[in-house]
Structures are given as C-alpha cells and as structure tokens.
Amino acid sequence: MxxxxxxxxxxxxxxxxxxxxxxxxxxxxxxxxxxxxxxxxxxxxxxxxxxxxxxxxxxxxxxxxxxxxxxxxxxxxxxxxxxxxxxxxxxxxxxxxxxxxxxxxxxxxxxxxxxxxxxxxxxxxxxxxxxxxxxxxxxxxxxxxxxxxxxxxxxxxxxxxxxxxxxxxxxxxxxxxxxxxxxxxxxxxxxxxxxxxxxxxxxxxxxxxxxxxxxxxxxxxxxxxxxxxxxxxxxxxxxxxxxxxxxxxxxxxxxxxxxxxxxxxxxxxxxxxxxxxxxxxxxxxxxxxxxxxxxxxxxxxxxxxxxxxxxxxxxxxxxxxxxxxxxxxxxxxxxxxxxxNARLGAPVPDTAPRGAVELVAGTGGGIRLRGWAFDEDDPTQPLAVRVVLDGAPAVTISAGAARPDIDRAHGVGSTHGFEGTLPAAEGAHTVCVTAVGVGVGGDTDLGCRAAHAYRHDPTLALEAATVATAGIAVRGWAFDGDTTATPTTVVVRVDGRDVATATADALRADIGRIWGVGDRHGIALTVPGGAGKHTVCVVARNTGPGRDRAAPCRTVTVPASAPVGHRDAVTSSAARRVSVAGWAFDRDDVSAALRVRVSVGGRVVGTVTANGRRADVDRVHGGGRSHGFSGTVAVASGKRSVCLTAVGVGAGGDRSLGCTTVTVR
Missing domain, CATH: 3.20.20.40 (1, 4-beta cellobiohydrolase)
Structure with a gap:
C-alpha cells in the first residue's frame, strides 16, 4: 500500500x-x-x-x-x-x-x-x-x-x-x-x-x-x-x-x-x-x-x-x-x-509470468520443489506451476503459499510461493518447471534441474572394517532421504552384538556431490574388537516413513597384540619418591583398566592403574577415555633407571613402555 x-x-x-x-x-x-x-x-x-x-x-x-x-x-x-x-x-x-x-x-x-x-x-x-x-x-x-x-x-x-x-x-x-x-x-x-x-x-x-x-x-x-x-x-x-x-x-x-x-x-x-x-x-x-x-x-x-x-x-x-x-x-x-529510468513507450506490454525455482532436491519417496511465481497481468491470482519429470507431465501445483519477501521485492502481494514433493522412484531424475501465464504474455520456463530421489528407508554403505590400534575401524556413510539435513543415527554390530551407536556426521564431500544431500553424512569410528575373526555390520536407524536398514556386513581378522601405551613423564617429585604418568590400553579388552608395573634395577617397586581420564587418547585411537595413569612410588635416593610395563589382558602379552633415568632426591 x-x-x-x-x-x-x-x-x-x-x-x-x-x-x-x-x-x-x-x-x-x-x-x-x-x-x-x-x-x-x-x-x-x-x-x-x-x-x-x-x-x-x-x-x-x-x-x-x-x-x-x-x-x-x-x-x-x-x-x-x-x-x-x-x-x-x-x-x-x-x-x-x-x-x-x-x-x-x-x-x-x-x-x-x-x-x-x-x-x-x-x-x-x-x-x-x-x-x-x-x-x-x-x-x-x-x-x-x-x-x-x-x-x-x-x-x-x-x-x-x-x-x-x-x-x-x-x-x-x-x-x-x-x-x-x-x-x-x-x-x-x-x-x-x-x-x-x-x-x-x-x-x-x-x-x-x-x-x-x-x-x-x-x-x-x-x-x-x-x-x-x-x-x-x-x-x-x-x-x-x-x-x-x-x-x-x-x-x-x-x-x-x-x-x-x-x-x-x-x-x-x-x-x-x-x-x-x-x-x-x-x-x-x-x-x-x-x-x-x-x-x-x-x-x-x-x-x-x-x-x-x-x-x-x-x-x-x-x-x-x-x-x-x-x-x-x-x-x-x-x-x-x-x-x-523512464519507460515512455507502449502502455501495456505483453507480460509473461516471473518466478524462480529455488530448490530441487531429493527426499524420501520423491523430489522436493520450492520457488515462487506471479503474473503481473493478475497478481491477485495464484499461478499454476507445471512440473515435468523426465520429459513427462507430472503434476501442476499452485503458487499460492505465503512469501512476504516476494511482496516486499515486487509489490504483488505475498501469496505467490510454491513448495511440495513430487513423487518419484529412487534414482536420478530431471525436473522442469513452467509458470503458466494468465494473460496474453504466455508462459515462462523456469528451467530444468537434476535431482536424485531417495527411498524412505535410509541409504547407507559400510565401505571398510579394518584393524585399528584400539579395535576395528569402521568407515562408511548413511543418510535418511526423509531428513537429509539431519545426520542419521547408526548402530555398529560386531559378531551379532551391538557395540556402538554413532551419528553419521563425518565430512564426506563426495557423498554430497553424488547424492545431493550435503557433506556431513560420513561414518568414522573405532569399535572394540579383540584378537580373532569378526563380522562387522552397520544398521541405519530410520526417521519418518520406512524402516531401519542394514548395509552388507564385512569380516576382519584382528591379530593378537600386546597393549599399546606411552610413558609421558617420570620425575622425582619428593625425597625418595618417583612420579610416573602416561596411558595404556589393550586392544583385546579396551574396557579393562590395565596395570602398569614400575621397575627399578629390574625389581618391581609398585604398580599404577591406567583408568584416568585421557580424552586425547580416545580422539586419536578411539579406545575410550579412561586409559590414563599417574602415580607415585617409593624409590631409594640416587641416580635410578625407572622402567614402565603395561600388563596385557590377552594373548599378546605385556608391552614395555620404556625406561627413564632420573635422579631421585
């Protein structure tokens, strides 16, 4: 107004x-x-x-x-x-x-x-x-x-x-x-x-x-x-x-x-x-x-x-x-x-509709469309928008949804938006959109776009299950066609037992390019897996219509291995005392808190337990956060060689974490 x-x-x-x-x-x-x-x-x-x-x-x-x-x-x-x-x-x-x-x-x-x-x-x-x-x-x-x-x-x-x-x-x-x-x-x-x-x-x-x-x-x-x-x-x-x-x-x-x-x-x-x-x-x-x-x-x-x-x-x-x-x-x-800026010529030119297709994107069971269109010959009337799928007429929708931004930009009223889902079989499609004119100016082609329709069930792949320091590294991707903007929840099963629940939100730009669903749908985590042959499976949880879906499973043989760990510090903190710190875990049972022996001159002088919080270790190896150790043992004064050993819980035996020469006060 x-x-x-x-x-x-x-x-x-x-x-x-x-x-x-x-x-x-x-x-x-x-x-x-x-x-x-x-x-x-x-x-x-x-x-x-x-x-x-x-x-x-x-x-x-x-x-x-x-x-x-x-x-x-x-x-x-x-x-x-x-x-x-x-x-x-x-x-x-x-x-x-x-x-x-x-x-x-x-x-x-x-x-x-x-x-x-x-x-x-x-x-x-x-x-x-x-x-x-x-x-x-x-x-x-x-x-x-x-x-x-x-x-x-x-x-x-x-x-x-x-x-x-x-x-x-x-x-x-x-x-x-x-x-x-x-x-x-x-x-x-x-x-x-x-x-x-x-x-x-x-x-x-x-x-x-x-x-x-x-x-x-x-x-x-x-x-x-x-x-x-x-x-x-x-x-x-x-x-x-x-x-x-x-x-x-x-x-x-x-x-x-x-x-x-x-x-x-x-x-x-x-x-x-x-x-x-x-x-x-x-x-x-x-x-x-x-x-x-x-x-x-x-x-x-x-x-x-x-x-x-x-x-x-x-x-x-x-x-x-x-x-x-x-x-x-x-x-x-x-x-x-x-x-x-004058336009002094013909008073009533033939005006075709104006509009734009803002979104053509795959979704569960079809393809989502969004855009706007109006005809200056009668802006009070919602236009018909004709949609063609793969060369065949598919549906006609009304551009009558609320779009106050279009009114602000063009002054034609706010009811000129269109949005909906075009039913389509799973796979690649071409969608073409035309705004149908109401006056003498004819119709307006709003263009064609490619899109990939998805099923309602999740789409996923388990690309790899390989041996990792802390168990089995699982790699793949998953998304739900009904909620492509939201990462999908996945469950990892090892030998028929659920061992981890994760969100498929790792960066996968290739999936975004291929499927048009965005780049954050990757699966990347490490799950427990001791020595032996294992069957690894991934299940994507469904959202909306459809059901959960599992990817084909993979097998992996994990060899026996001694614990892994690191000696971070060995210092004399007080008279006749030595403080030690580091981390250690055993792939055969990452849930176990290992014992770490402290030896001086070949003689065990004490043990500490690797159950302290170490989020950094989990970020690197994926074996959990509770594998840090720190403690103090009694050691005679003088120059001493202090050695640490992670005591294994599986068939791989123990693991030396090395020795440090320290002058004990």
Whole structure:
C-alpha cells in the first residue's frame, strides 16, 4: 500500500506541461492550432457511463506551459543544467492540476480558469484532482482537509466553474483505500461515503467525468474495494482511478482494475503512470530507482480503461524519506533519476509470468520443489506451476503459499510461493518447471534441474572394517532421504552384538556431490574388537516413513597384540619418591583398566592403574577415555633407571613402555 504526505500549496496548485518531442523515439501528440468549443457532455449517470473515452477526454489531457516542471526548468537553468534538462523533459507531458485548501476563492477560480482556457485552445482536456476531504487520510501523513460543510461548498464552486467545459476530475486520492483501518472511525467512513457520493453526482450533472479512489493493486482486495466504491456512488460517476503516486506496473494495475470494474457494473477507470516505468520500488515514498511511466494518453481499446494519466507530479518529493526534501518540494536529483529510468513507450506490454525455482532436491519417496511465481497481468491470482519429470507431465501445483519477501521485492502481494514433493522412484531424475501465464504474455520456463530421489528407508554403505590400534575401524556413510539435513543415527554390530551407536556426521564431500544431500553424512569410528575373526555390520536407524536398514556386513581378522601405551613423564617429585604418568590400553579388552608395573634395577617397586581420564587418547585411537595413569612410588635416593610395563589382558602379552633415568632426591 502507500501513504501520501501533505502537498504544499505552491506545488499542488501548479498546472503542468507544453507539448514537444522529447526522449529519443518518443513524440508528444501535436496540439490543436485553434480554440475549439467544448462538446456537450452527458449529464446523466447512464449517459456518462455509456460514453466513449474519446468523446469525454478528446485529444488527451492538457499540458500547461506554466507547470511546476516548466517553472523549475527555468529556475535551474543557470545553476543546475542537468536538473533543468530533466525538468524540461517532464514539462513536455501533461500532469493533473491538484486542488485543495491552498486553492480557495480567487486562487481557485484562477487555477481552474487557466487550465480550462488552455485546454480549450488546444482541444485537450483539463484534468483536476480534488484533495481536501475532511480528515484526508485519517490523521496520517496527509492529515487535514476541510470540514464537511466547507468541503461541500468548495466542491460546488469547482463544479460551477467547470460546468460547460471539457474537464475530468480525479476525486480525492486515498479517500476510499484508507477506510476501515485503525485510524479511521466508522463515523468517518459513513461521512466520507456521503460526501463522495454527493461530489461525483454533482460532477456528472455538470457533464464532468469523475473518477473515485480505488487505491492500487496491492492495497485492498478487488471485492472489498468494489463494495466501498458502490457506497461512494461509483454508479453515479464515470468510474474510478488506481495507482496515484505509486509505482505498480500498468499491466498489474489494469488486471486489478478490470476486476473492480466488473464488480461495479462496468465502471470505467484511469491509471496513474507518472512514476511506474520501473515497477514497484519497495516503498511508496520516493521509491529508489523509479522511472517515468507511459506518457499520458486516451485509451480506446474496447475495455473499461479510459486513459493513462500523470496524476502525481513527477519530480515533486513525497516527503523527507530517502533523503528527500519536504513533501511537494521539487527534488532535482530525483527528477533526473525519473528521466534516466523512464519507460515512455507502449502502455501495456505483453507480460509473461516471473518466478524462480529455488530448490530441487531429493527426499524420501520423491523430489522436493520450492520457488515462487506471479503474473503481473493478475497478481491477485495464484499461478499454476507445471512440473515435468523426465520429459513427462507430472503434476501442476499452485503458487499460492505465503512469501512476504516476494511482496516486499515486487509489490504483488505475498501469496505467490510454491513448495511440495513430487513423487518419484529412487534414482536420478530431471525436473522442469513452467509458470503458466494468465494473460496474453504466455508462459515462462523456469528451467530444468537434476535431482536424485531417495527411498524412505535410509541409504547407507559400510565401505571398510579394518584393524585399528584400539579395535576395528569402521568407515562408511548413511543418510535418511526423509531428513537429509539431519545426520542419521547408526548402530555398529560386531559378531551379532551391538557395540556402538554413532551419528553419521563425518565430512564426506563426495557423498554430497553424488547424492545431493550435503557433506556431513560420513561414518568414522573405532569399535572394540579383540584378537580373532569378526563380522562387522552397520544398521541405519530410520526417521519418518520406512524402516531401519542394514548395509552388507564385512569380516576382519584382528591379530593378537600386546597393549599399546606411552610413558609421558617420570620425575622425582619428593625425597625418595618417583612420579610416573602416561596411558595404556589393550586392544583385546579396551574396557579393562590395565596395570602398569614400575621397575627399578629390574625389581618391581609398585604398580599404577591406567583408568584416568585421557580424552586425547580416545580422539586419536578411539579406545575410550579412561586409559590414563599417574602415580607415585617409593624409590631409594640416587641416580635410578625407572622402567614402565603395561600388563596385557590377552594373548599378546605385556608391552614395555620404556625406561627413564632420573635422579631421585
């Protein structure tokens, strides 16, 4: 949606533009050379709504030689040549004349008379905007307006001065789109419907086509807006307008307006294209990157669209947002950007859908899809997304899921996401996605991608079971197709007995490349295994649908071996005392805490037990954390050779950990 800040009197009273050729390849329509009398306009609602756009609007909207853009072109000529050039470009095209509290009495009469006279001399139509309804936007940026009595009298003055002349009126931008929000009371709603109904009926009786507010395509739903328009007397008016001071693409606005028109008895409409050349800019206020839109023109294509107008004054700031000056002030740098980004050509190009496929990934029982798509021809309608699997039509899904990020980026509403799972047999597949258009622009190919579908049961492999220092080294990989982002739990069995439970989360970039499931699905651990021949098996625990799955088992023969260990330190810590430290374990039974003999001169002087915590040993060998030893034994003073021996528990015997010469105090 958008809000509009209050416009200054000096800005709003301005009337825009003289007609000459501007940007390369674009020509402004030629002006009539002599004054032409205004034709008799219909003065009943039925006749007004039945008239053609060309009979009401003639050769198009009037261009004023004293427009705000024209005045700024002159003011900036000496100090800002680039700004002056941009202002001159904008001045080539007609912009509506805004009327509000700043135009009363003599000022009101002069403003209207000047535009009407200029229009009659050129065979064009003066377009005005009324913008002074009580509580304008319910106390928001554009707070203000007259009270009801003053407003009615003011409108009567406008009607009286326009009666008998060719003109059109855009009635109170935001006045209906703003209703029923937290700031607008029910009493204010009722007052506004009453005021607007009187206003448009008065304009129609004077032969002036009037257009009521219908917001824009991303503000109020068509059915809701149609109901508001009905209460505001749209059937007593020519119709309604959309997109004033906003940026939504013409095709998008037209699709929205056609729905509103159909719901209000075929009401006609006009669209503000003054700044929509680049589409939605992420904000209504001084949208960055905006460009001038299609030049003003009357449309006679058999639809309810009467004209494309420049209602908002291009180059006038929306307010102090985005580094701009106060609302209504001419902003030279912004005007230059509007001209640089201008798209002044065809008003309603054929627009195909837009979208993207963000994810095509295998999962249990199929392939996951995620993405977004919309068609500017009707952004309120969720698109059909056609999916082809291996060259054959597979399924059509709706792009109607919530995607507020798409609305923020493109201003088309938030219900344009799609996500789902395409059933597919296990194996490699090619998935192609097409967004199906709803307008004349055709469909859009969103591309093809390869993906591997998985079964619901886990997929795994036991690649190796080999002899390790602390038992049997087990290597492989496993993942569950239903939860590929989560590591799978595996159980290792040796000779039919569960000996370890682990998580398959070791780095395996090759598995990620081959299967497309990510790199952290490796199995790498050491399990107990004493001397002898063993059968090693791995079972992956299932998550979701399916069942546990086992990989083919492997056999390994573990030879008998003496303990392994290390003598870390032998020191004399006190008089007639020697302290020893290190680690030791026996592969034949890694759960056992070994005894370590301490000998001096070939005589055993004590033993220590290798049951202390040594996480570092477990990290290296995988035999468990409780294989450290440290202790103190009594040794006679003097220079001594202290030797350590790990006492084995299996057939491999004992293991000398070596000797250290130490001077005992």
């Amino acid at each position: 958008h809000r509009r800040p209050f416009r200054s009197a000096s800005v709003a009273a301005a009337v825009l533009g003289v007609s000459v050729a501007v940007l390369t390849g674009i020509e402004a329509p030629a002006s009539a050379s002599a004054s032409a009398p205004a034709p008799a306009h219909p003065t009943t609602a039925d006749a007004m709504r039945a008239a053609s756009s060309s009979s009401l609007l003639g050769a198009g909207p009037y261009r004023s030689p004293t427009s705000e853009a024209a005045r700024n072109a002159a003011l900036l000529a000496a100090t800002d040549p680039a700004g002056a050039a941009a202002a001159r470009t904008i001045a080539q095209y007609p912009v509506a004349t805004w009327l509000g509290e700043w135009t009363q009495g003599t000022a009101l009469a002069k403003t209207i008379d000047s535009a009407v006279a200029g229009a009659e001399q050129t065979g064009t139509t003066a377009v005005f905007v009324t913008y002074a309804v009580p509580d304008r936007d319910c106390g928001g940026y554009s707070a203000g307006g007259f009270d009801e009595t003053t407003y009615d009298a003011w409108v009567d003055q406008i009607v009286a001065r326009l009666d008998g002349h060719r003109a059109a009126v855009v009635v109170e931008p935001d006045s209906l789109a703003m209703l029923s929000n937290a700031a607008c009371s029910t009493v204010l709603d009722e007052q506004r419907y009453r005021i607007l109904a009187r206003e448009v009926a008065a304009f129609t009786a004077a032969g002036i086509p009037a257009y009521l507010d219908a917001g824009n395509s991303n503000w109020v739903q068509p059915a809701v807006m149609a109901a508001r328009l009905e209460r505001a007397g749209v059937r007593k008016a020519r119709g309604f307008f959309t997109n004033v001071a906003n940026y939504y693409p013409t095709s998008q606005e037209r699709a929205y307006a056609q729905k509103v028109s159909a719901a209000t008895g075929g009401s006609h409409y006009v669209i503000d294209t003054s700044r929509n050349g680049q589409g939605w800019r992420g904000t209504w206020c001084n949208g960055p990157g905006a460009g001038l839109g299609t030049t003003p023109r009357v449309v006679a294509d058999g639809t309810a669209l009467d004209a494309l107008l420049w209602v908002k004054t291009p180059g006038a700031s929306d307010g102090t947002c985005g580094g701009g000056p106060r609302a209504g002030t001419w902003w030279s740098s912004y005007a230059q950007a509007l001209v640089a």
